[in-house]
Amino acid sequence: xxxxxxxxxxxxLSLLVLAGLSVLIFLIARVVPGDPARQALGPRAxxxxxxxxxxxxxxxxxxxxxxxxxxxxxxxxxxxxxxxTRRPVVDDIKEFLPATxxxxxxxxxxxxxxxxxxxxxxxxYPNSWxxxxxxxxxxxxxxxxxxxxxxxxxxxxxxxxxILPVVGRLExxxxxxxVFTGFLLLDSLIFGxxxxxxxALRHLILPSVALALGGMAQAARITRSSLMENMGRDYALAQxxxxxxxxxxxxxxxxxxxxxxxxxxxxxDIAALFANAFLVELVFNYPGISGYGIRAMLNKDLNAITxxxxxxxxxxxxVNIIVDLVVAYLDPRVRLLGGSxxx
Amino acid sequence: xxxxxxxxxxxxxxWYRVYGGLLKVLDGVNLTVASGQRVGIVGETGCGKTTTxxxxxRILPRNAVLPRGEVMFQGRKVLGMRGRxxxxxxxxxxxxxxxxxxxxxxxxxxxxxxxxxxxxxxRAGGGPRERRLMALSALKEAxxxxxxxxxxxxxFQLSGGMRQRVCIAMALxxxxxxxxxxxxxxxxxxxxxxxxxxxxxxxVQEKGTSLILITHSLGVARxxxxxxxxxxxxxxxxxxxTDELFESPLHPYTxxxxxxxxxxxxxxxxxxxPGRIPNYADPPxxxxxxxxxxxxxxxxxxxxxxxxxxxGVGHRVACWLFAAGGGAVV
Numbered sequence: 001x002x003x004x005x006x007x008x009x010x011x012x013l014s015l016l017v018l019a020g021l022s023v024l025i026f027l028i029a030r031v032v033p034g035d036p037a038r039q040a041l042g043p044r045a046x047x048x049x050x051x052x053x054x055x056x057x058x059x060x061x062x063x064x065x066x067x068x069x070x071x072x073x074x075x076x077x078x079x080x081x082x083x084x085t086r087r088p089v090v091d092d093i094k095e096f097l098p099a100t101x102x103x104x105x106x107x108x109x110x111x112x113x114x115x116x117x118x119x120x121x122x123x124x125y126p127n128s129w130x131x132x133x134x135x136x137x138x139x140x141x142x143x144x145x146x147x148x149x150x151x152x153x154x155x156x157x158x159x160x161x162x163i164l165p166v167v168g169r170l171e172x173x174x175x176x177x178x179v180f181t182g183f184l185l186l187d188s189l190i191f192g193x194x195x196x197x198x199x200a201l202r203h204l205i206l207p208s209v210a211l212a213l214g215g216m217a218q219a220a221r222i223t224r225s226s227l228m229e230n231m232g233r234d235y236a237l238a239q240x241x242x243x244x245x246x247x248x249x250x251x252x253x254x255x256x257x258x259x260x261x262x263x264x265x266x267x268x269d270i271a272a273l274f275a276n277a278f279l280v281e282l283v284f285n286y287p288g289i290s291g292y293g294i295r296a297m298l299n300k301d302l303n304a305i306t307x308x309x310x311x312x313x314x315x316x317x318x319v320n321i322i323v324d325l326v327v328a329y330l331d332p333r334v335r336l337l338g339g340s341x342x343x
Numbered sequence: 344x345x346x347x348x349x350x351x352x353x354x355x356x357x358w359y360r361v362y363g364g365l366l367k368v369l370d371g372v373n374l375t376v377a378s379g380q381r382v383g384i385v386g387e388t389g390c391g392k393t394t395t396x397x398x399x400x401r402i403l404p405r406n407a408v409l410p411r412g413e414v415m416f417q418g419r420k421v422l423g424m425r426g427r428x429x430x431x432x433x434x435x436x437x438x439x440x441x442x443x444x445x446x447x448x449x450x451x452x453x454x455x456x457x458x459x460x461x462x463x464x465x466r467a468g469g470g471p472r473e474r475r476l477m478a479l480s481a482l483k484e485a486x487x488x489x490x491x492x493x494x495x496x497x498x499f500q501l502s503g504g505m506r507q508r509v510c511i512a513m514a515l516x517x518x519x520x521x522x523x524x525x526x527x528x529x530x531x532x533x534x535x536x537x538x539x540x541x542x543x544x545x546x547v548q549e550k551g552t553s554l555i556l557i558t559h560s561l562g563v564a565r566x567x568x569x570x571x572x573x574x575x576x577x578x579x580x581x582x583x584x585t586d587e588l589f590e591s592p593l594h595p596y597t598x599x600x601x602x603x604x605x606x607x608x609x610x611x612x613x614x615x616x617p618g619r620i621p622n623y624a625d626p627p628x629x630x631x632x633x634x635x636x637x638x639x640x641x642x643x644x645x646x647x648x649x650x651x652x653x654x655g656v657g658h659r660v661a662c663w664l665f666a667a668g669g670g671a672v673v
Contacts, residue, residue, distance in 0.1 A: 234446035243434030332497045
């Protein structure tokens, strides 16, 4: 099976998934009890005002008509107006999504690089003090939710040892670049605001690391165990017998097959980063999409809820396709047979 | 040590540290391979054939202990080798072919990548282009059709027989002094077995490589080797030129082993050797075969027999029955 066909098939499947998601989220948002119009206007608003808002939001029409109108808007890039911010949801997402993406991308990098590195080092010196240390830290990392790390980090770096910023995206007094992509790092590079770039980067460190620790620990454990498993195989022994240095065997011939399970699990972890980002954003007072989404849900802000979830849905499917491509690169059996055949 | 010996193993013991004790697997193995010789090692599964071979290449698992003995390769002590010397031994001296070609090839790298890496560390000289040409010619020598395509194939795209040919090509892509083949055909179809063996015999002959062939098939040993060692439970019990061994086996275990070959001409199920290989955690004190031996004497369970010379040239046997006859020093 060619790579082109592989991608086309995955894209088609993703569209199907997204269509299903749109129906589901649309219905769930409307089935939840409570009148969004009333909630938006408050208990003291007169009945006619509430009625007008309902009309404006098409809430008076039958469900299937509402869905049709919503999808029509969606396809034109219009997600409706937020009841909470009184702005188009698209604008809100444009404002909040890049901030979260920066955290998530950074977290994913920390997770992947840190996890794989620790896994390889552990497997290189099995049952050494280093391996044991990684193991203990990994268990801690897996069982501790990211918001706990976030709180601990704020405590350490905010009070005890203030070397890294613990609030927001930029320090006060640092000149922010004009908003172009919305990604602070990109914008500050584009407009040559290097001070802002450095400052934004420093602000990213703690939230991303707090968010990454769980997945990193997981990745380290999986990388280590699949490396250890593959070390016991004949092909590793054969390569030793052929005089190929252990360093080459480990980092090339054993690492490639061992990364397949790591990458597959990491795909789920990266998706979970968006969910966990909410609490971390809250702790670091970092204005992101996860926080926005939660506020929307608490206030039954219909358009914002569906909008945020659809956008995250698109991101999830994109991440999944990318991960599948990485797995296909690592595992020729997936690439050439269209399915894994174990070991 | 005999001069001119390529491999000389003297009184080698290998134990494995396991939970709750030691498995004393190899108990004083002696083996000599002369340059250009083709030597077979036969014996039941689990008798330590592979462990002995792994000792030659120093690829024993981490839990192995070597309490005594010496392995010499071209007159150099293998067990004391480190760094560069060991790399030379593995990269240029000895190549090993494993029992299961599917397990011996990395599933996520192409055949070409794997062979070229072996050539690279055999220090055969030349750059990537030259390595590629060497790999191609090795595949061609191993009678693989369309080597260009096979270079790009992954192991799972090849049949079992082709995989083993790839392993042979890998082993003999560069000049080697010794080829160790560990039951190279056990996992193959019967029809393929013969082809692969013939290929191996031809290549070894053409290149003048010495061969150690591990097998539990006496038929294969007879066809492929000049000299056969019979191994039982971590010791060599008999050694003789191949024809001599099949015509006049001496050790009761060898005799039983030869009898256990099912004959195509009828006669029903063969007698075999009753009993099993002893428990390595607590092996018999004397001859390890004594508990299964129908001709065991009092001394057999007390003292381990040395190799005794027999009448035949190069025919020696480790059995008390022949201690007096050969007049060997005990």
